[in-house]
Amino acid sequence: MIKQQRGFSGPRPRAPEPPAPGLTARIAAARAISEAVTLARPLEERLAADLSLRDPRIDPRDRALARSISTVALRRMGTIRKAIAQRLEKGMPRRTGALEWTLVVGAAQLLFLETPDHAAVDLAVRAARADAASAPFAGLVNAILRSVARDRATILGASDALDDDTPPWLAARWRATYGDEAARAIAAANRCEPTLDLSVKSDAVGWAARLGGVVLPTGSVRLDSHRPVVELEGYADGEWWVQDAAAALPARLLGVRPGQRVVDLCAAPGGKSAELAAAGAVVTTVDRSAERLKVLSANFERLKLDAEIVVADALAFDAAPFDATLIDAPCSATGTIRRHPDVAWMKRPADLPVLARLQSQLLDKAIALTKPGGPIVYCTCSLEPEEGEAQIVALLRRNPDVRRAPITAAEIGGLNQCVTAAGELRTLPCHLWGDDPRRSGLDGFFAARLVREG
Structure with a gap:
């Protein structure tokens, strides 16, 4: 028997070895993709909450890599899953932990990012081994991803933007609403990562040059820069804010004058409110989310703009009638997929009737808050007619004291294709398209301008 000597406690445990470079980013990306698809958790929310990415020892480039992998994987999810499925004779094995998402992350790099094949495969195998449930399938990961790498050209050549990379229910809806050609153009635009658009207080030409x-x-400024927003000239001085060019249009359609009282319902994060305040309006912003209004308040402070900020459910908000009202209603956000590809996989058909009922109630509230003769602009960042055109048709049927005030192409930079026959704004992701995909496109938006007569 070996006696333990006093003061001797055996060998000291070794400090855990740091993960292989890039492994943390890939595991975090797999978690984020999984939760977006299966739990409808927004990608940015999951990445921001991931403790592994917040570790101060993590290279900031890993955070950027996790976001890059996640975004491209969600943008091309159908193509990736199809390629993996074709290489699984009996389908995805059950009870394998993060196996599917590890494969998705690996294939995304092999097909769409400039990751060396050996690195993408090796780190996927390491990620599989790091998860007890998927560890027995590490060899399968290696085999599938090596096959994907070999067949890259064939996989990409057979990939279809609408039939593969758009959820089937959305593809069917867009075909029915816009026709096959436009639906395919929308899907193709959603595949392209857009650059940043800015709304500037003044001198758009000067800021574009700088x-x-x-x-x-x-009138928006579209950038080519890949630098962080906070590092760009003019950010700290509050000369501009980030906002898609289509999202900048609804507030301008109100045509507010300095000193007019305007309410922006469902206002956070505040880009449209900023448009109104910069035009000289006395703005009241209403939103039920105190956290989102904190972001709005910080933006207004940076922009040196003023607004009354009210934390309230818009349906319960009450005040003296305003000169004008903007209602950017909660919606399915299917018009923003080119910027937020997780939206395509988070939303479900059952979401639409619930949102449509809320939008109808908010429209009635907006009218009640507006003085007779005052304009109301209703908008959504959705491509679905139930959340746009159909809402206005139903409103005009139930409220004879409201009429349309048609929008003209001259008010939106001459974009005739973005004005409907009824005089409403309808932008599609494939609109404003040019030779350079990164400088092209718009978020999908609907807006209608109304006037309360009685």
Whole structure:
């Protein structure tokens, strides 16, 4: 028997070895993709909450890599899953932990990112081994991803934007609403990662020159820069804010004058409110989320703009009638998939009737809060007619004291294709398309301008 000597406690445990470079980013990306698809958790929310990425020892480039992998995987999810399925004779094995998402992350790099094949495969195998449930399938991961790498050209050549990379229910809806050609153009636009658009307080031409961008017909500035927003000239001085060019249009359609009282319902994060305040309006912002209004308040402070900020459910908000009202209603956000590809896989058909009922109630509230003769602009970042055109048709049927005030192409930079026969705004992701996909496109938006007569 070996006696333990006093003061001797055996060998000291070794400090855990740091993970292989890039492994943390890939595991975090797999978690984020999984939760977006299966739990409808927004990608940015999951990445921000991931403790592994918040570890101060983690290279900031890993955080950027996790976001890059996640985004491209969700943008091309159908193509990736199809390629994996074709290489699984009996389908995805059950009770395998993160196996499917590890494969998705690996295939995304092999097909769409400039990751060396050996690195993508090796780190996917390591990620599989790091998960007890998927560890027995590490060899399968290796075999499938090596096959994907070999067949890259064939996989990409057979990939279809609408039939593969768009959820079937959305593809069917867009075909029915816009026709096959437009539906395919929308799907193709959603595959392309867009650059940043800015709304500037003044001198769009000057800011485009300083920041290396172009001025769009709508007046927004579109950038080519890949630098972090906070590092760009003018950010700290509050000269501009980030906002898709289509999202900048609804507030402008109100045509507010300095000193007019305007309410922005469901206002956070505040880009449209900023448009109104910069035009000189006395703005009241209403939103039920105190956290989101904190972001709005911080933005207004940076922009040196003023607004009354009210934390309230818009349906319960009450005040003296306003000169004008903007209602950017909660919606399915299917028009923002080119910027937020997780939306395509988070939303379900059952979401639409619930949202449509809320939008109808908010429209009635907006009218009640507006003085007779005052304009109301209703908008959504959705491509679904139930959340746009159909809402206005139903409103005009039930409220004879409201009429449309038609929008003209001259008000939106001459973009005739974005004005409907009824005089409403309808932008599609494939609109404003040019030779350079990164400088092209718009978020999908609907807006209608109304006037309360009685």
